[in-house]
Amino acid sequence: MTSSIFMHPATMFIVGALLLPLFKKFNAQKVWLVLVPLLAFMQIKYLPSSFGCVEWMGFKLQFGRVDQLTMVFLHVFTLMALIGSIFGLHVKESGQHAAAWLYVAGSLGTTLAGDYLVVFIFWELMAFASVFLVWYRKRKKSIDAGFRYLLVHTFGGLVLLGGIFLHYQATHDLSFVAVSPETATIGEYLIMIGFMLNAAVPPIHAWLPDAYPEATVTGAVFMCAFTTKTAVYVLARGFAGFEALMILGAIMTLYGVFYAVIENDARRILAYHIVSQVGYMVCGVGIGTEMAVNGACAHAYAHILYKALLFMGVGSVLEMTGRSKLSELGGLYKYMPLTMIFTVIGGIAISGFPLTSGFISKSMIIAAAGEHHQLIVMCMLSLAAVGTFLSVGIKLPYFIWFGPNDCGLKPKEAPWNMQLGMFMAAFMCLFLGMYPKFLYDMLPYAVHYNAYNMAHLSETFHLLGFTAFGFYLMVKYLKPHDVSNLDLDWFYRRGAGWFMWFARNPVSASNEFVSNIYRTVGLRLTMAMARGLSWFDWEGIDWALDGSARGVVKGGDQVRQIQTGKLQHYIGAAVALLFLVLVVVVLI
Amino acid sequence: MIVKFLTYLRERPEMLKWLLMSFLAFSLVFDFFVDHHEGHFWGDHLVGFWAVFGLVGCLGMIVFCKGLSHVWLERDTDHYDK
Numbered sequence: 001m002t003s004s005i006f007m008h009p010a011t012m013f014i015v016g017a018l019l020l021p022l023f024k025k026f027n028a029q030k031v032w033l034v035l036v037p038l039l040a041f042m043q044i045k046y047l048p049s050s051f052g053c054v055e056w057m058g059f060k061l062q063f064g065r066v067d068q069l070t071m072v073f074l075h076v077f078t079l080m081a082l083i084g085s086i087f088g089l090h091v092k093e094s095g096q097h098a099a100a101w102l103y104v105a106g107s108l109g110t111t112l113a114g115d116y117l118v119v120f121i122f123w124e125l126m127a128f129a130s131v132f133l134v135w136y137r138k139r140k141k142s143i144d145a146g147f148r149y150l151l152v153h154t155f156g157g158l159v160l161l162g163g164i165f166l167h168y169q170a171t172h173d174l175s176f177v178a179v180s181p182e183t184a185t186i187g188e189y190l191i192m193i194g195f196m197l198n199a200a201v202p203p204i205h206a207w208l209p210d211a212y213p214e215a216t217v218t219g220a221v222f223m224c225a226f227t228t229k230t231a232v233y234v235l236a237r238g239f240a241g242f243e244a245l246m247i248l249g250a251i252m253t254l255y256g257v258f259y260a261v262i263e264n265d266a267r268r269i270l271a272y273h274i275v276s277q278v279g280y281m282v283c284g285v286g287i288g289t290e291m292a293v294n295g296a297c298a299h300a301y302a303h304i305l306y307k308a309l310l311f312m313g314v315g316s317v318l319e320m321t322g323r324s325k326l327s328e329l330g331g332l333y334k335y336m337p338l339t340m341i342f343t344v345i346g347g348i349a350i351s352g353f354p355l356t357s358g359f360i361s362k363s364m365i366i367a368a369a370g371e372h373h374q375l376i377v378m379c380m381l382s383l384a385a386v387g388t389f390l391s392v393g394i395k396l397p398y399f400i401w402f403g404p405n406d407c408g409l410k411p412k413e414a415p416w417n418m419q420l421g422m423f424m425a426a427f428m429c430l431f432l433g434m435y436p437k438f439l440y441d442m443l444p445y446a447v448h449y450n451a452y453n454m455a456h457l458s459e460t461f462h463l464l465g466f467t468a469f470g471f472y473l474m475v476k477y478l479k480p481h482d483v484s485n486l487d488l489d490w491f492y493r494r495g496a497g498w499f500m501w502f503a504r505n506p507v508s509a510s511n512e513f514v515s516n517i518y519r520t521v522g523l524r525l526t527m528a529m530a531r532g533l534s535w536f537d538w539e540g541i542d543w544a545l546d547g548s549a550r551g552v553v554k555g556g557d558q559v560r561q562i563q564t565g566k567l568q569h570y571i572g573a574a575v576a577l578l579f580l581v582l583v584v585v586v587l588i
Numbered sequence: 589m590i591v592k593f594l595t596y597l598r599e600r601p602e603m604l605k606w607l608l609m610s611f612l613a614f615s616l617v618f619d620f621f622v623d624h625h626e627g628h629f630w631g632d633h634l635v636g637f638w639a640v641f642g643l644v645g646c647l648g649m650i651v652f653c654k655g656l657s658h659v660w661l662e663r664d665t666d667h668y669d670k
Contacts, residue, residue, distance in 0.1 A: 261649060262657040337590050370628030378628060382638075386645040402598065455632070458622045461615035462638035469612060470646030472605070477654055485661040493668050 006047055008063060009040045009078060010112070010122065013105035014579050017098040024094045033089055033097060037082035040108075044074045050114070059174060062114025068444040069297065073111050073233045075442060076301045077104065079428075080225045080308060087312050087421030088218035099132035100222045102579060106130075107226040111233055115174040116164045116191070119234065123160065123198075126227060127153035128575045133219025134211050135568060142214040148489070149211035150571075152197070156204070160194025163187050176234075181242050192239050199231035199282055200275050201248050202255050206489035208275060209259070213267040213324070217315040220267060221421075224274055224311045225304045232281040232300050241288025249283025250380040252276065257387030259487070264480040266314040266324045266396060270307065273392050276384055277303050277350070283381065284365040287372050290445040295364030297443050302357035302432055306349040309425035310392065313343030316414035316422070317400060323409075326399040326480040331406030336413050340401045342422035349429035351393035352385060354460060357432035360439070360451040363460075367449065382463065389467045395478055404479070615639070 016036035023032040052063030066074075081104045088097065106126030113119040127150065134146035166187030168174055179188045193204075200208040208228070212220050239245060256276030263269045277299070284296030316339045317332065318324045333340050345356070352358035362385065369378040413419070432439050440447040471478070597604060616636060624633045631637040664670075 258649070258653045258656075261653040262661070333594055334591050337594075341590070367628075373628075375629050379641075382641065383645045383649070386642055387649050390646055390649065454622045455624070455626065458615070458619045459638045461611075461618060462636070463642040465608075465612050465615045466639045466642035467646045468608060470643055470650070472608065474647065474650045477650060481662075482665060483657075483662045484665045484667065485657055486663055486667075487661075 006043055006051075008052060008109075008112070009044060009047075009074065010063075010105040010109035011583060012036060012040045013081070013101040013108065014583050017101040017105070018579070018583075020094045020098050020101075029092075029094065029097075030089050033085045034082070036101070037078060037085050037104075041075075041078040041082055044071070044078055047074075052112075053114075059117060060115065061118050062175075063109070063118055064112045065114035066112065068442070069233070069237060070111055072297050072301060072442045072444070073229070074108065076304050077107055077111065077226065077229075080222075080304050083305075083308065083421050083424050084218065084222045084225070086424070087221055087315075087418050089417035090415050091216075091218055093136065096133065096136045096216060096218065099129050099136065100219065102129035102575070103133065103222060103226060105579075107230045110230050113176060115176050116167065117174055119176055120157070120161060120164060124157050125575070125578065126230065127157065128571060128578075130219075130223055130227060132572070133223055134215045136219060137214060137216045139214070145211045145214040148493070149207050152204075152207040152492075156194050156197035159190055159197070163190030163192075163194055167191060176238060178240060179238050184242075188239075192235070192242070192245075195231050195234050195239070196245075196248070196282075197231075198227050199235060199278055200228055201252055201282060202275070203488050205252070205255075205275050206487050209263075209268055209271040209487065210489050212271040212274075213265050217319050221308050221311045221315060224270070224307050228274055228278045229281075229300045229304055232278060232285065232296060235282065236285045236293055236296055240285050240293055242286055244286065245282050246286025246288075246374065246377060249279045249281070249286050250377045252279025252282060253381055253384035254387070255279070257384045257391060259485065260391035261387060261395070261478075262485055264325050264327055264482060264484070266326055266329075266400060267311070267318070268484075269326075269391060269396055270310050270314065273350075273388065274307060276388065277307065279384070280362060280365050280381060283377065284368060287365075287368055287374065287377075289368055289372055291371065291449060292365060292368035294440075294443045294445050294447060294449075295361065295368050298361040298364055298439055301439055301442075302349070302361040302429070305425050305428045305432075306346045306357060309346035309422060309429065310343060310350065310396075312418065312422045312425065313339055313346060314396075314400070316418050317411075319418070320411035320414055321409050323407075325482060326396070326403075327482045329400045329407050329409075330403030331401070332409070332411065333401040335409075335411050336401075338419055339414050339422065340397070342419070342426045343400075344397050345426040345429055347393045347397050349433070351389035351464060352460060353433075353464065354452070354457060355430065355433045357429045357439075359433055359460065360436040361432075363451050363456055364449055367456075386463055386467050389464055390471055393464075394468060394471045398475075399480060612639075 013036065016032065020029065020032060023029050047064065047066045049066050050062065050064060052061075054061050054063070081101070084100065085097070088100070091097065103126055106122045106124075106129055109122030110119055110126065113122060131146045131150045131153075134142050134149060164174070164187075166185070170185060170187055184192075197204045197207075212223055215223055235245065253276045256272045256274070256279060259272040260269045260276065263272060281296040281299050281303070284292040284299065314324060317329065317336065320336065321329070321332075323329055349356035349358045352362050366378055366381045366385075369381060414422075436451060440449075616639065619635050619639075624635065627633050631641070
């Protein structure tokens with residue numbers, strides 16, 4: 001491949017998704033599922049620094065802008081697409097693979113976008129494609145959670161769009177470049193809030209632990225990697241150095257980990273823990289120094305791999321046993337030992353054990369907070385690290401694979417492709433920890449940080465060792481129960497109920513009253529007039545126009561039959577159409 | 589093989605306890621040989637500061653979170669369906 005021949009990575013995934021049914025027909029779906037992400041992964045280094053610039057209705061759009069910051073995210077996104085596709089090879093439904101790939105395409109498109117309009121288009125694609133990964137679980141709870149997810153993201157998208165309009169009105173420039181905290185106005189802040197919603201920054205985070213645990217096994221593996229990390233990328237690109245992000249990020253790390261300590265469902269624990277881990281990145285972006293932004297990117301790279309690994313591990317358990325609640329699991333190490341080893345590698349990597357990827361990435365952000373003289377932030381991040389090891393490093397593996405009592409299940413080990421996916425992610429977690437230069441060389445700024453110094457090693461030994469001791473002392477209080485915990489989604493889940501009550505009772509009653517009057521007085525009068533007019537129209541005018549009205553009625557009948565009344569179908573059709581338009585735009 | 593090894597360990601909780609204790613002792617001794625002059629704040633200059641931070645943080649977090657869940661946040665899993 002030469003540098004002059006390349007394809008926009010998003011286009012590769014969109015075309016790949018559209019052709020999937022064809023390959024399924026010829027029994028070659030599995031080959032295609034590996035080939036497309038592999039090609040995308042291999043060709044990213046041949047991308048030119050700027051491409052896909054088009055004029056559209058007076059706007060200059062840029063579909064491709066590649067620099068060091070883009071590259072580190074592109075690298076991990078395409079690698080993750082490959083790992084996730086291999087993990088999902090056994091899934092026969094093409095639709096699920098197609099949704100995952102369109103979602104990846106949205107994420108890659110956002111990462112490569114050079115202006116706000118392109119960002120917005122791919123941003124929405126990401127939301128609308130990923131919701132199908134929730135719906136494909138096909139349980140009532142998943143359908144409901146999917147609709148909530150979609151509504152929240154539509155709201156976030158509207159905030160983003162409003163921000164883009166105001167920004168354009170003020171500057172007449174749509175290019176997506178860094179915003180200075182001194183000059184930011186309401187437009188830029190709205191854009192930032194739109195981005196923050198996808199990064200799951202409290203108080204607008206509740207969509208994440210609501211939807212991810214309801215997604216399909218493979219869907220959750222994709223979802224945990226792309227939405228929040230794309231948001232971290234756009235925040236790093238546009239809003240580095242905003243102090244609000246630093247404070248909110250530090251709060252996030254603790255908020256997420258607190259819930260991870262008390263939750264029972266393994267995938268909900270991991271979902272809350274995404275909030276915590278993305279908090280480190282948002283905080284790093286908010287600090288805004290070279291070291292902190294480097295740390296945020298490094299942590300995003302490392303986090304995608306180990307969090308996906310953890311989701312693959314508990315996903316395998318869910319696939320093989322049908323259970324994901326800690327209170328219903330235990331003693332599985334005898335039956336799924338390989339899955340256990342991979343998941344524990346993910347657990348120690350996320351906790352930042354020496355020789356794993358968490359050790360070399362998380363510490364960069366904490367050290368950057370220290371060098372920026374943000375001691376409170378630094379201590380909050382360190383405390384979140386304690387909670388991480390407690391909840392995901394020890395509690396989760398302990399209650400699934402060991403635990404005080406066996407659950408009595410004897411599941412088989414997960415299929416080979418799931419294990420291969422886990423192996424690849426586990427390998428990367430250890431490889432990055434042992435050879436950090438590989439990751440450090442990809443970062444946007446030069447790295448002058450060495451994670452393997454004596455003080456950091458000693459600090460890590462203490463934090464991890466004494467957290468384990470704390471777990472040992474308190475293990476009986478941590479025994480999981482079959483409950484769920486209230487979160488801020490209470491406001492819209494209960495609020496919607498109240499709104500519906502209000503609509504049904506007072507509003508509906510007054511509506512009924514007005515309709516009654518209309519029925520008795522107005523309707524008769526109107527009907528008589530309408531009959532007269534209709535006769536005139538049908539017999540007089542349409543006769544003159546050669547029966548076209550009859551044709552329209554017939555056509556309308558046919559259209560009516562296409563409409564199934566299912567919202568999912570409409571959204572699916574709309575998304576498919578949008579993708580087609582995009583393919584045409586990007587290809588030409 | 590790995591299963592047998594883990595079962596062997598699981599049947600000997602006392603041994604695991606002493607392994608953990610000896611690691612904690614090692615980590616404390618290790619800290620005496622670390623240069624504490626460079627650090628971001630006063631805690632970094634104290635021997636064993638992060639050990640206390642880890643233990644107190646862990647215990648405090650369990651008590652705080654479990655307590656909060658118990659008195660306020662905890663609901664049935666079908667809470668919103670009712």
